[in-house]
Each structure stands twice: as C-alpha cells, then as structure tokens.
Amino acid sequence: MELTPFVVTDDISESYYKGLPSNPRLIATTHPSTIDSPSDSGHSAVLKEIRALGDHSLASVWDKGLATSICEGLNTMHVNWTSLDALTIAKVGDESSGLATVWIGVEFGALSYEEGSNVAHRILQGIIGQWHIEDCRVEIRESRVMRQIGNKFLNLVHFNHATFTIRSSYTATLGSPISTKDRLWDEGTGGFYFSAGGNDSNIYLVTARHVVLPLGQDDNEEYKRTNDNKLQVVIHGTSSFDENLAAFDREIKEKESVIEDIQDRIWLMKDKNDFVWVEARILEEKNMQMEKTELEQLNLLRKDIATHWEGAENRVFGELVWAPPIIPSTEPGRYTLDLAVIKIDPGMLDAENFLGNTVNLGKKYNPLELTQKVHLHSSSPPSFKVPGNRLVKLEDQVPEDALFNPPMRDADGDADGGPCFIVFKNGGKTGITFGKANNVSSFTRTCLAGEYWELKEWPVIATNQESGAFSAKGDSGSCVADIFGRVAGILTSSSGATEFADVTNVTPISFIMQVLTKRFPQAHLSPTLVVPAGEGTSAT
Structure with a gap:
C-alpha cells in the first residue's frame, strides 16, 4: 500500500x-x-x-x-x-x-x-x-453522464427555411423563455453564455436570480448546487410552451390559406392557353410547390415539438449551480446584484447547434426596418449591420465608462444630435426590441418580506414613441447588447403601470463580471464548446 x-x-x-x-x-x-x-x-x-x-x-x-x-x-x-x-x-x-x-x-x-x-x-x-x-x-x-434519449437544442437552419424564426426558442441562440422544472408558471429569459476557463469545460448561462428563485419564495441565501440540492431549468414554462404551439398553428393555417388561394388562381387559368397565361400558371405552380414544402416543414417541426418536448422533463437543459443573494446597492460603481448561473447539460450542445453568444433577429423586421430602429446621427461611427443570416454574434463587453459617456449621437433632436447609446435584446416575452440607454443610473424601491429595498440600476427607455416598450414581464434575465455587438448586461427589472415597461433596468456586464470572477476566476464571454471524443456513449 x-x-x-x-x-x-x-x-x-x-x-x-x-x-x-x-x-x-x-x-x-x-x-x-x-x-x-x-x-x-x-x-x-x-x-x-x-x-x-x-x-x-x-x-x-x-x-x-x-x-x-x-x-x-x-x-x-x-x-x-x-x-x-x-x-x-x-x-x-x-x-x-x-x-x-x-x-x-x-x-x-x-x-x-x-x-x-x-x-x-x-x-x-x-x-x-x-x-x-x-x-x-x-x-x-x-466524466459526464448523458441522457441518451434526451433532447438537444435544435440546429439552426437557413434564413429562408420556413421554421427559421419559430424554432429559435428551441435553439442555443440567446433569448429563449426559461423556467424551473418545479415552477413552470414562473417564466423569465436566458441571458448570455460564459466559459469558466481552466479545467472547467462546461458552458454556463447567466440569468437573473429571481427568474429561477422567485422573490419571496426563498430565503435569499446564497444558492450552491449540491448532490442533494438540484434545481433543474427548462426551456419554456407552461405558458410560453403553449403560446409557441399556438404560433405554429397560426403559421400553419396561414400557409394552408395561401396554398388554397394559389390553387384557386391556377384553376381559373386552366383553360387559358396563350403564352402569357401559360407562363403565369407555371409560376403559380412553382409557388404552390414551394408553399407546400414550407407547410411540410412547419408540420414536421410542430409534430416534433409536441411529441418530444411537451413533458417538462424533456425540456430540461441545465441546472442551477450558483446564485448569490440579491443585494441592493446604491453605492458608486456598484449595482443591485440579481444573478444566477445555470450549467448547461453537456448533451444539449454540439458543434452544429452552438454558436456562442448569438442573437437571432428573426424575420419580424426586414433589414431596412432594423436599420431605421438604429436611428443615429451621420457623425456616429458605423455600428449596426444586419447580417444576411440574421444571426448577430456578440463579442466582448461594453466598458463601464460607456454607460455614462454614450459612444454615439442620436439623429433625433437638434442638428448635431444628442449623446445616446442604442441597445437591443431578445426577450422571452417581447422578442427583439431596441432601446436607448439613459446615461444616469436608475433607482427603484421595492418591498420584500416587509422591508423596502432601494436599488440602483442602469436604465433603458424606448428609442422613440413609435418603437414601443423595450421589455415586459417575462423578459427578466435577457441579455442586453449594444449595436456594436457587445454584451451590455442582463435585464433585471422595469417600472410602469402595466406589464409593459416605461423604464427597463439592466445590471451592467462590467459589474456582473466582477461578481462572476469571484466564483469563476477565469470566466470569459467567448464560450468554447469542448466535445469529448466518443460523446455518443452513455457515460463518458
């Protein structure tokens, strides 16, 4: 021995x-x-x-x-x-x-x-x-133990694929609605990924603590995952899962209506034999075939989601490993701490479905509309370019001094434009929205367990009257990014008379990283997927 x-x-x-x-x-x-x-x-x-x-x-x-x-x-x-x-x-x-x-x-x-x-x-x-x-x-x-029959995040598809947008919340892009398996009615949004560095090859997701440990439902003590204390996190709570299926059904019915309309037009041209009508009929038949292909794509994915993802246990993608207590702060250079870290199950990610901190802009807005939402003065440096695949890769982080010294000028207002900082996010509730960060802190006061807390955060408002609210209830935890493609922070709260925010509050990424690196000293925002050889085995 x-x-x-x-x-x-x-x-x-x-x-x-x-x-x-x-x-x-x-x-x-x-x-x-x-x-x-x-x-x-x-x-x-x-x-x-x-x-x-x-x-x-x-x-x-x-x-x-x-x-x-x-x-x-x-x-x-x-x-x-x-x-x-x-x-x-x-x-x-x-x-x-x-x-x-x-x-x-x-x-x-x-x-x-x-x-x-x-x-x-x-x-x-x-x-x-x-x-x-x-x-x-x-x-x-x-060693990792992988669920052989479990789901992976869905692969991304080409922009022109019928399911490009609607599958987004089941992919590893940022902005998916999340919930805990034991509280499916409380929903928030996944924030951004990070790697811990060193010998830790896991990928982690940051969100707001109150998304996974609701205020008033826990003791606000530091949460550390143990073998006897595991809190699983899922894609989609009950409400957002049902809403997603309803969205599928709407798209399918719209597609069926389009096909029926094309069929009617083809029937009206069936006896027309001159060149112009023949060409028109051929074009309509090609369009109908394309629409039928897209309908099949929608139906197949809808069936897959309803069959393989319906049970909450099938939507588990990770578990909560750490959440410091919510700590209010009004001190200079500090912000309210509302943070949780989720470890992604290794079986959820692979080289095909994981692109790091990437936001899917979807098809809600065309490139011109997206560009118009970023309404900058001509003197501002080039910033937002809509990628052809609508996937915006976030790299680096917004420096702290940019919060109060905006790096661009607004096209609204006087001839020279005023200082501004345009940001965007993909929220589980409101999807892609753009906003304008204020260059002074926001302070909120909230009552928890009979005690009032005063909180300091970084505020974001609507870009203009037409842009609509930047966030709503259910968007907490979302990653907020600037139009230079940098992580700006996570959405933690908002203020307003309804569920739609007048002012959205964000915890800056500079402060978040200060906290994260105390627990994960080598944490960084360029997560790299390490897939062990032979991952297909049951225990590797």
Whole structure:
C-alpha cells in the first residue's frame, strides 16, 4: 500500500486512457505502477480498452453494499461525482485480464490531482479495505453522464427555411423563455453564455436570480448546487410552451390559406392557353410547390415539438449551480446584484447547434426596418449591420465608462444630435426590441418580506414613441447588447403601470463580471464548446 499517494501530472492525465471511446482525463490512481513506463506518458500510443469485471472477488460484494458505501463516502467527502463502475481496464492486445478497477467519474474541474489522489486512497483504504478486497485499484477520471434519449437544442437552419424564426426558442441562440422544472408558471429569459476557463469545460448561462428563485419564495441565501440540492431549468414554462404551439398553428393555417388561394388562381387559368397565361400558371405552380414544402416543414417541426418536448422533463437543459443573494446597492460603481448561473447539460450542445453568444433577429423586421430602429446621427461611427443570416454574434463587453459617456449621437433632436447609446435584446416575452440607454443610473424601491429595498440600476427607455416598450414581464434575465455587438448586461427589472415597461433596468456586464470572477476566476464571454471524443456513449 502506498505510504505517499502518487499524484498524476498533466502529461499522464491526457494520455493514460488512450484508446477508450472518450479518452477521458485521469485524475487519480492508486496503482501508479501501470504508468511507470514511458509509453504511458505520451511517448508512444499505448491503447487501453474496457473489459467486464468477470468473476473477480469484487463482483461478489459490489451489489451487496460495497457500491453503496462508496457512494456514501463520496458524498461525505463532498465530491461532485458522476459515475461509479467496477470493471477491468487493460492494454489492447494484453492477454491478461487486467487489473480490477473501481472507476469513479467526477465532473470536469471538480478535483485537482492532489485532491483526487486523496479521495482515491481514502476510498481504497477506508472503504474497500473493510470488505477485504485487496487485488484492485481505484481510479478517478473526469466524466459526464448523458441522457441518451434526451433532447438537444435544435440546429439552426437557413434564413429562408420556413421554421427559421419559430424554432429559435428551441435553439442555443440567446433569448429563449426559461423556467424551473418545479415552477413552470414562473417564466423569465436566458441571458448570455460564459466559459469558466481552466479545467472547467462546461458552458454556463447567466440569468437573473429571481427568474429561477422567485422573490419571496426563498430565503435569499446564497444558492450552491449540491448532490442533494438540484434545481433543474427548462426551456419554456407552461405558458410560453403553449403560446409557441399556438404560433405554429397560426403559421400553419396561414400557409394552408395561401396554398388554397394559389390553387384557386391556377384553376381559373386552366383553360387559358396563350403564352402569357401559360407562363403565369407555371409560376403559380412553382409557388404552390414551394408553399407546400414550407407547410411540410412547419408540420414536421410542430409534430416534433409536441411529441418530444411537451413533458417538462424533456425540456430540461441545465441546472442551477450558483446564485448569490440579491443585494441592493446604491453605492458608486456598484449595482443591485440579481444573478444566477445555470450549467448547461453537456448533451444539449454540439458543434452544429452552438454558436456562442448569438442573437437571432428573426424575420419580424426586414433589414431596412432594423436599420431605421438604429436611428443615429451621420457623425456616429458605423455600428449596426444586419447580417444576411440574421444571426448577430456578440463579442466582448461594453466598458463601464460607456454607460455614462454614450459612444454615439442620436439623429433625433437638434442638428448635431444628442449623446445616446442604442441597445437591443431578445426577450422571452417581447422578442427583439431596441432601446436607448439613459446615461444616469436608475433607482427603484421595492418591498420584500416587509422591508423596502432601494436599488440602483442602469436604465433603458424606448428609442422613440413609435418603437414601443423595450421589455415586459417575462423578459427578466435577457441579455442586453449594444449595436456594436457587445454584451451590455442582463435585464433585471422595469417600472410602469402595466406589464409593459416605461423604464427597463439592466445590471451592467462590467459589474456582473466582477461578481462572476469571484466564483469563476477565469470566466470569459467567448464560450468554447469542448466535445469529448466518443460523446455518443452513455457515460463518458
């Protein structure tokens, strides 16, 4: 038995499990003699394979209490473990059965090599040793358990596809309505993605705390996800799911009406044989075929949503991992803290459906209408260009000094235009809207549990009288961006006499990142998807 636990190195970690479907990273082993040879340190390709445990003595006690004891031990040590197996791992081509292995999977970044080594030896000596099993080892690797029958975010489609806009809320673009699985009637909006950096390869989504932990429904204590405390988050609460299906039905009926109208016109031309009428009939027949294709696309997606996404358990896309308490502030340089972090389930994302912090502008407005909403003075620097695919990629963040020193000038008002800061968002309730940020803070006063709180936030108003409200109830948590394609903050509250806001309040991204980096020191706004090799397996 090792007196001084062996500690894995980066070199060994990356190469040790070569040959396994997902090539996971080794975190710890209690049997380092298997990596003494240079070949296991990356100097040559030594491939390994997983084999059944067979009739090893471990098999006789595994399901009679040993496995349960290991699980309890991991929980007592507060290890964020993901899987536990008893099997054999051997070198490819090795005729020997290999060494029996108690194989523990942990979440990415959950344990350092030193911590892993300590956990592995405590399991081997403190638990397995009590069952008098000696000829086995404990190994820990990073692992995810994926829901094989679960849904992924839908792939994006071409702008001209009939479902381009209506599928948006089921994609990984920003602005989807979200809710918690246990409170489907309370809805908000997903904000922006970030990567934690370092050894943590997860993708996280930021929203407002009160979206997932409603005011007055919790103790406003810091929320930390534990194995005994898991809060799942879903795409679409009950109301928005039903509204989305109703929107499908409206589009389908409109499409059917268009097809019927074309058919009537074709019938009226059936006896017309001169060149002009023949050409017109051919054109109408092509149009009808195109409309029928689009109707089929709508019907297929509508059926898929109704069949595979209806149950709330099928709409789970992540779980809440951290939410600091809501903290009011009126201090200079600080804002009210209303923040929650959701870890995206790895199975939801892949290289086809994830484009980072991207906003789908949809088809509600054509390029000219979108440009007119960004009504800037000619002296302002070039800013908003409508992409042909309507997908706006957000990069970087709005600097704090821009909040009070607007970087552009408005075309309204006097000849020179006044200072302004045009922003936009995609909200779960109101969709794509544009607004104008005020260059002084907004202060609100709200009563919670009999106590009045005074809050300072960054205000956004309508760009003009015709533009309509920037937000409404259900948009909380939305990512607000500026027209230079930078993340500006998240929407946290609003004020008005109805559910539509006169003034929308935003927590600036500069303040959010100050808070996030205390919990995630290397957090950044350019999330990169890391898809482990062999992701199609049930536990990788």
